[in-house]
Amino acid sequence: MGMTMTQKILAKHAGLEEVNAGQFIEMDLDIVLGNDITTPVAIKEFEKMGAKKIYDKDKVVVVFDHFVPAKDIKSAEQCKVSRCFCKEQGVTNFFDVGQMGIEHALLPEKGLVVAGDTVIGADSHTCTYGALGAFSTGGGSTDMAAGMATGQLWFKVPSAIKFNLTGKLNKWVSGKDVILYIIGKIGVDGALYKSMEFTGEGVKELSMDDRFAICNMAIEAGGKNGIFPVDEKTIEYMKEHSTKEYTIYETDNDAEYDEVIDIDLSTLKSTVSFPHLPENTRSIDNVGNVKIDQVVIGSCTNGRIEDMRVAAEILKGHKVHPDVRTIIIPATQAIYKQCITEGLTEIFIDAGAAVSTPTCGPCLGGYMGILAEGEKALATTNRNFIGRMGHPGSEVYLASPAVAAASAIAGKIADPNFIYGGNK
Amino acid sequence: MNAQGKVFKYGDNIDTDAIIAARYLNTPDYKDLASHCMQDIDTVFAKAVKEGDIIVAMKNFGCGSSREHAPIAIKVAGISCVIAKSFARIFYRNAFNIGLPILECEEAADKIEAGDEVSVDFKSGKITNVTKNETYQAEPFPDFIQQIISSEGLVGYVKNKLSK
Numbered sequence A: 001m002g003m004t005m006t007q008k009i010l011a012k013h014a015g016l017e018e019v020n021a022g023q024f025i026e027m028d029l030d031i032v033l034g035n036d037i038t039t040p041v042a043i044k045e046f047e048k049m050g051a052k053k054i055y056d057k058d059k060v061v062v063v064f065d066h067f068v069p070a071k072d073i074k075s076a077e078q079c080k081v082s083r084c085f086c087k088e089q090g091v092t093n094f095f096d097v098g099q100m101g102i103e104h105a106l107l108p109e110k111g112l113v114v115a116g117d118t119v120i121g122a123d124s125h126t127c128t129y130g131a132l133g134a135f136s137t138g139g140g141s142t143d144m145a146a147g148m149a150t151g152q153l154w155f156k157v158p159s160a161i162k163f164n165l166t167g168k169l170n171k172w173v174s175g176k177d178v179i180l181y182i183i184g185k186i187g188v189d190g191a192l193y194k195s196m197e198f199t200g201e202g203v204k205e206l207s208m209d210d211r212f213a214i215c216n217m218a219i220e221a222g223g224k225n226g227i228f229p230v231d232e233k234t235i236e237y238m239k240e241h242s243t244k245e246y247t248i249y250e251t252d253n254d255a256e257y258d259e260v261i262d263i264d265l266s267t268l269k270s271t272v273s274f275p276h277l278p279e280n281t282r283s284i285d286n287v288g289n290v291k292i293d294q295v296v297i298g299s300c301t302n303g304r305i306e307d308m309r310v311a312a313e314i315l316k317g318h319k320v321h322p323d324v325r326t327i328i329i330p331a332t333q334a335i336y337k338q339c340i341t342e343g344l345t346e347i348f349i350d351a352g353a354a355v356s357t358p359t360c361g362p363c364l365g366g367y368m369g370i371l372a373e374g375e376k377a378l379a380t381t382n383r384n385f386i387g388r389m390g391h392p393g394s395e396v397y398l399a400s401p402a403v404a405a406a407s408a409i410a411g412k413i414a415d416p417n418f419i420y421g422g423n424k
Numbered sequence B: 001m002n003a004q005g006k007v008f009k010y011g012d013n014i015d016t017d018a019i020i021a022a023r024y025l026n027t028p029d030y031k032d033l034a035s036h037c038m039q040d041i042d043t044v045f046a047k048a049v050k051e052g053d054i055i056v057a058m059k060n061f062g063c064g065s066s067r068e069h070a071p072i073a074i075k076v077a078g079i080s081c082v083i084a085k086s087f088a089r090i091f092y093r094n095a096f097n098i099g100l101p102i103l104e105c106e107e108a109a110d111k112i113e114a115g116d117e118v119s120v121d122f123k124s125g126k127i128t129n130v131t132k133n134e135t136y137q138a139e140p141f142p143d144f145i146q147q148i149i150s151s152e153g154l155v156g157y158v159k160n161k162l163s164k
């Protein structure tokens, strides 16, 4: 029987000819990732395992992003633990303030993950790198510890859902809308334990940043990983960012899928997830009148350069609504700098937005834009659970950077087409 | 390997915040965690639970964050096994990794009620409802998972592996 792309990557790294859905394997890891919150816990477990040295100093990656630059004493102490560990162990890919960015934007940008790699991260959005044709998934801190100690970890081989994409997205509709649409359709456990394989003619129309955003939210549908085939755009991206050798895996023609879902990209509209689950989606023409207090453009889903460009294109020459605090957070130092070079930062500041150094910050209700009781935010982030961005009585709506920028101007959730009279 | 105890029953999508609220994550004391387990959805649980008791829930148990505190709180509270229609995937990993046995069984989740006395044979996956005199069949643990559980979790498993 044929294997999916994901199954082939797993088989190769487990040293097996073939694997089947449901089978348990132990396989080699190319990257083991942790952040400022999960790494200290993993270090404790690592020590309990009796481990002394990490398996490969180039393959363990530690990124400070959640509460960094340290927001309080507790986060500073947490960072200190990981910082000492990284120095002691000689971790080459350790990213502290000044180098760091949001982990899932940073790793591809630094060329640390390429096609065919296996990645485990002690962070649920580690599934992002599937955009590059890699297998990557989130785990717990004990997983990270085992990965650091042995370079191996157990996995249950997933079955898959195939998303057959055709057509081309309309102006202002992006990868974020594609994944929100999918989660709205299949639900927050619609892909539980499964691979979400995105294939079809429509793939070539999606930019790398679109693909990152789509894979990023696979976990919001319960998925184990999201994955795209490797095409010219992927190769071009990897050439630009990495010197690592990559391997292209292709799904067999007779691979089995639990389900095949056809999506014509040209029919999709801007999509918004209403509180308090990502599956509560509505297309932009059905959102009604939702006044908002805050807009956040950033995060591991939508803090990349294309997201910044779209936001700037809409905000240019406009002022944000006086009642909307608008916070824009480029996801990495490189993106931050590019925003300055391209004049985007100036557009943001002239529009009345606050622009911040890279951080997860408000995405998880950490700092830099916490909501008070009864407040509503529209964010380009990926989760809108109760209390995710602050007070349990606040609300988060999820959308694309285009909708976020338009809404910042309108003071309520708005269609970017509306700002432009419908035809830009 | 077996478990037997009285059942606490819950519904769909029990998330990690319901299992252990984020406000209790700043304690390194696991006993303390256990004393707040399920608090926001069930104020009785932490006081009533006895060593060996079993949690039965519907679909997507443990959804939400990747925090390992959730299965730890359940285990330290004394729960010997969680049975559900399905588990959120990171919870599924974390549970085995910290040594909490979990089983998926639709029929058991539908038929078992709160307060039933239930026993589980991990080797065969057979679940016996002593109160109702019924049995249900779950997938038994694969060998690999048996090894992790008998090493009391991934830490023990890796420790053995490293010392070889």
Ligand code: SF4
Residues within 6 Å of the ligand: A065, A066, A102, A103, A104, A123, A125, A299, A300, A301, A359, A360, A363, A364, A381, A382
């Ligand atoms: S941006 Fe948000 S979702 Fe992404 S890693 Fe940071 S906290 Fe997690």
